[in-house]
Amino acid sequence: MAKAIKTVSTVVSKVEDLGNDTKRFTLVDQDDWELPPFRPGAHIDVHLGQGLVRTYSLCNDPDDDRRYVIAVKREREGRGGSNFLHDRVEVGQPISVSLPRGGIALDQEGTNVFLAGGIGVTPFISAIRHLERRGRSNFVLHWTSRGRPVLTDMIASAIEAGRVRLYDTTAQTKPVIAAIVGEFTGSGLAACCGPAPMLKAFEDAVSAWPEERKHIEMFTPPKVSARSDVPPYELYLSASQKLATVTPDVGLLGTLDALGVEVPVSCGGGICGACRTRWTEGPPIHRDRVLSIAERQNELIVCVGDCAGQRLVLDL
Amino acid sequence: MDAIAIDEPEVTISWQGVVRFLHKTPRAFLPMRSFPSLELVAGRGIEGDRYFVGHETGFYSHKPEEGRQVTLFEMETLEALQRDHKIELLPEEHRRNVTIEGVPLNHLVGRRFRLGEAIVEATRLSTPCRHIEEILGKSVFDPLINRSGLNCKIIAGGTLRVGDAVRPI
Numbered sequence: 234m235a236k237a238i239k240t241v242s243t244v245v246s247k248v249e250d251l252g253n254d255t256k257r258f259t260l261v262d263q264d265d266w267e268l269p270p271f272r273p274g275a276h277i278d279v280h281l282g283q284g285l286v287r288t289y290s291l292c293n294d295p296d297d298d299r300r301y302v303i304a305v306k307r308e309r310e311g312r313g314g315s316n317f318l319h320d321r322v323e324v325g326q327p328i329s330v331s332l333p334r335g336g337i338a339l340d341q342e343g344t345n346v347f348l349a350g351g352i353g354v355t356p357f358i359s360a361i362r363h364l365e366r367r368g369r370s371n372f373v374l375h376w377t378s379r380g381r382p383v384l385t386d387m388i389a390s391a392i393e394a395g396r397v398r399l400y401d402t403t404a405q406t407k408p409v410i411a412a413i414v415g416e417f418t419g420s421g422l423a424a425c426c427g428p429a430p431m432l433k434a435f436e437d438a439v440s441a442w443p444e445e446r447k448h449i450e451m452f453t454p455p456k457v458s459a460r461s462d463v464p465p466y467e468l469y470l471s472a473s474q475k476l477a478t479v480t481p482d483v484g485l486l487g488t489l490d491a492l493g494v495e496v497p498v499s500c501g502g503g504i505c506g507a508c509r510t511r512w513t514e515g516p517p518i519h520r521d522r523v524l525s526i527a528e529r530q531n532e533l534i535v536c537v538g539d540c541a542g543q544r545l546v547l548d549l
Numbered sequence: 550m551d552a553i554a555i556d557e558p559e560v561t562i563s564w565q566g567v568v569r570f571l572h573k574t575p576r577a578f579l580p581m582r583s584f585p586s587l588e589l590v591a592g593r594g595i596e597g598d599r600y601f602v603g604h605e606t607g608f609y610s611h612k613p614e615e616g617r618q619v620t621l622f623e624m625e626t627l628e629a630l631q632r633d634h635k636i637e638l639l640p641e642e643h644r645r646n647v648t649i650e651g652v653p654l655n656h657l658v659g660r661r662f663r664l665g666e667a668i669v670e671a672t673r674l675s676t677p678c679r680h681i682e683e684i685l686g687k688s689v690f691d692p693l694i695n696r697s698g699l700n701c702k703i704i705a706g707g708t709l710r711v712g713d714a715v716r717p718i
Contacts, residue, residue: 237611238577267580269684298580332578332683497612501679502690536679 237495240280240329241269243301248324251383254307255352256319257292259300260328267298272336273363274356274424274450277301279318280329287314290355290426290450291333292387294362301330304384306352337448339364343421345372348410348435350427351379356450357426358387365390375413377402377427411438418442426450463518466540470494470549471513479540486536494549496535503537510535514546566651566715568665569624570640573598577608578684581641589667591706594618595646608680616672616700619664620645623654626696634692642685645675645698652715654699663716666707672700 247259262268271277276290293302308315322328337360339345345364347357354376364372374391376382377400391397400408410431414423415438423446425435432449439447465480468488479488489496499507503521512533518541521534533547572581573595588596599607600617609617622645630636640648647664657671677693 238606238608241578242576242606262576262579264575266575267582269578269580499609499612499678500676502677504694505676505678 240331243268243328243330245322245324245326245328246300248322251304253381253383254319255304255383256307257302257304257384258318258322259293259302260330261300263327265299268301269332270298271295271301271333271359273339273360274337274448275333275335275359276356277303277333278331279303279314280331281314281317281322285314285317287318290359292355292358292384294366295359296363296366301333304352304355337424337450338422338445340371340420340422340446343371344417345421346414346417346423347372347374347376348413348423348425348427348431349374349376350431351377351382352384353426353428353431353450354382354384355426357424358384360424361388361391370394370396371421372396374398375408376400377407377431379403410434414438420446422446422448424448424450463539463541466542467544468540469514469544469546471546472549479545485538485540485545489535489549496549498536501536503534506534508535509533511548512546513548514542514544516541517545563717564651564653565717566649568647568709568711568713568715569650570648571709571711572641572644572646572648574644575599576606577610581644583641586708586710587646589619589664589669589703589706589709591667591703592618594703598646614672614700615702618703619647619667619669619701620675620698621647621649621652621654621664621701622675622698623652623696624648624650626693626698629696630689630692636687636689636692638685638687638689642681642687643698644681644684647709649715655696657699661704661718663714663718664701665709665713665715666705667703667709668705668718669701670704672702674698675700 243260244263245258246261249257251257271291273295276288278286278288280286289303291301292304293300305315305318307319339360349357357374361372374397376397379402382399385392423439425432465478468477468479475492477488477492479485497507499505506523509532511531517533518539519529520537523534524532571584571587574581575597576599594601622643627638630638658673661668661670675698677690677697679690682690
């Protein structure tokens with residue numbers, strides 16, 4: 234049986250060395266088909282092979298549906314993702330990516346205040362291009378950079394219009410975030426993406442703001458189809474003798490996937506019955522609309538299932 | 550009591566519909582693109598679609614099924630989602646190939662019917678999947694239960710155009 238396709242297939246169409254240890258990669262469909270849409274400020278997982286998966290913000294205009302553009306700064310002391318992209322990825326190479334996730338809920342009327350540190354500007358580039366395409370100028374970007382910033386070509390019109398404030402921290406002091414956002418306490422949205430100290434300063438500055446008016450850019454994990462609301466429990470697969478803990482954020486299906494167990498999931502919502510599986514210890518929590526009461530005594534629809542006890546044993 | 554003879558008019562139960570939209574996509578997850586016509590190939594599928602036999606690149610291609618050669622969806626379901634659930638689902642979003650109007654799809658499982666020049670045989674009702682919610686970001690899974698379209702295999706191929714008739718054989 235062929236393997237299930239779980240990612241979007243793309244091809245690297247352009248690699249640009251922007252200097253300052255940063256490269257920009259353009260990913261397209263092999264036939265120039267439209268790619269799945271994304272919101273301003275969204276991000277994708279980039280699958281680099283052998284389990285290496287890294288998440289990057291998309292920085293092109295969300296209305297440009299034929300490409301995904303990411304900018305990657307080489308982290309020499311990092312975990313290997315940026316080095317792999319810088320050293321091994323070339324034009325013409327196939328790359329699998331996830332569906333885009335996340336995004337910034339931009340304020341339609343008030344000012345959108347973006348605070349970026351270095352390469353953390355990427356989600357705000359797609360947001361600015363989204364706003365500018367709609368003829369909107371209700372934003373300001375405060376962007377700190379160590380030395381010459383890269384990617385300025387993508388927001389040249391905003392810079393020219395005076396809506397971008399650049400801070401070169403090699404020549405000037407860092408901006409005071411509390412002072413910047415303090416001007417907008419009454420309305421608008423404030424969003425921040427950058428190194429940890431910057432995020433901390435931002436969080437402190439907007440701690441009293443309502444949640445819908447602030448956005449801290451953090452990569453959100455993929456949505457799992459059967460999000461669990463039960464405490465963690467042990468999962469044992471008796472046929473393959475595999476053991477794992479099912480946590481609420483990953484869920485039963487996500488755990489089976491992580492264990493490399495191929496379960497024939499189809500609808501993912503507990504109505505088709507494709508993933509019915511025998512269980513021997515539980516008791517399981519049944520959320521399907523397929524099994525009879527009698528069938529539930531020894532079978533479970535795992536795509537929406539869980540465990541009411543501490544240990545679930547499945548015949549897998 | 551004596552039986553009363555009633556003159557019942559002769560009733561012929563039938564239906565006829567029309568093709569409103571045609572869509573295909575070459576690979577899993579990619580948006581469906583609208584076309585004025587599609588080429589249906591007997592026993593294989595739609596030329597250029599992700600489930601065309603010999604070119605399997607669809608989300609469900611690892612589970613081969615004859616009924617994925619061409620899939621149908623009712624315009625009336627799109628209207629019902631808007632009317633009853635306030636969800637706008639567009640013809641390019643349900644991810645079936647053919648959007649038809651005036652055809653009782655749920656009645657046709659196991660039957661053959663004409664789809665433009667082609668003849669198809671319905672193999673089963675489609676089931677909704679969470680995959681579509683992931684792609685669209687719209688909560689359509691529950692509202693689509695039991696009205697998620699029809700899976701068909703292609704018995705006789707041909708060109709299918711927007712505006713073509715759909716009728717019983």
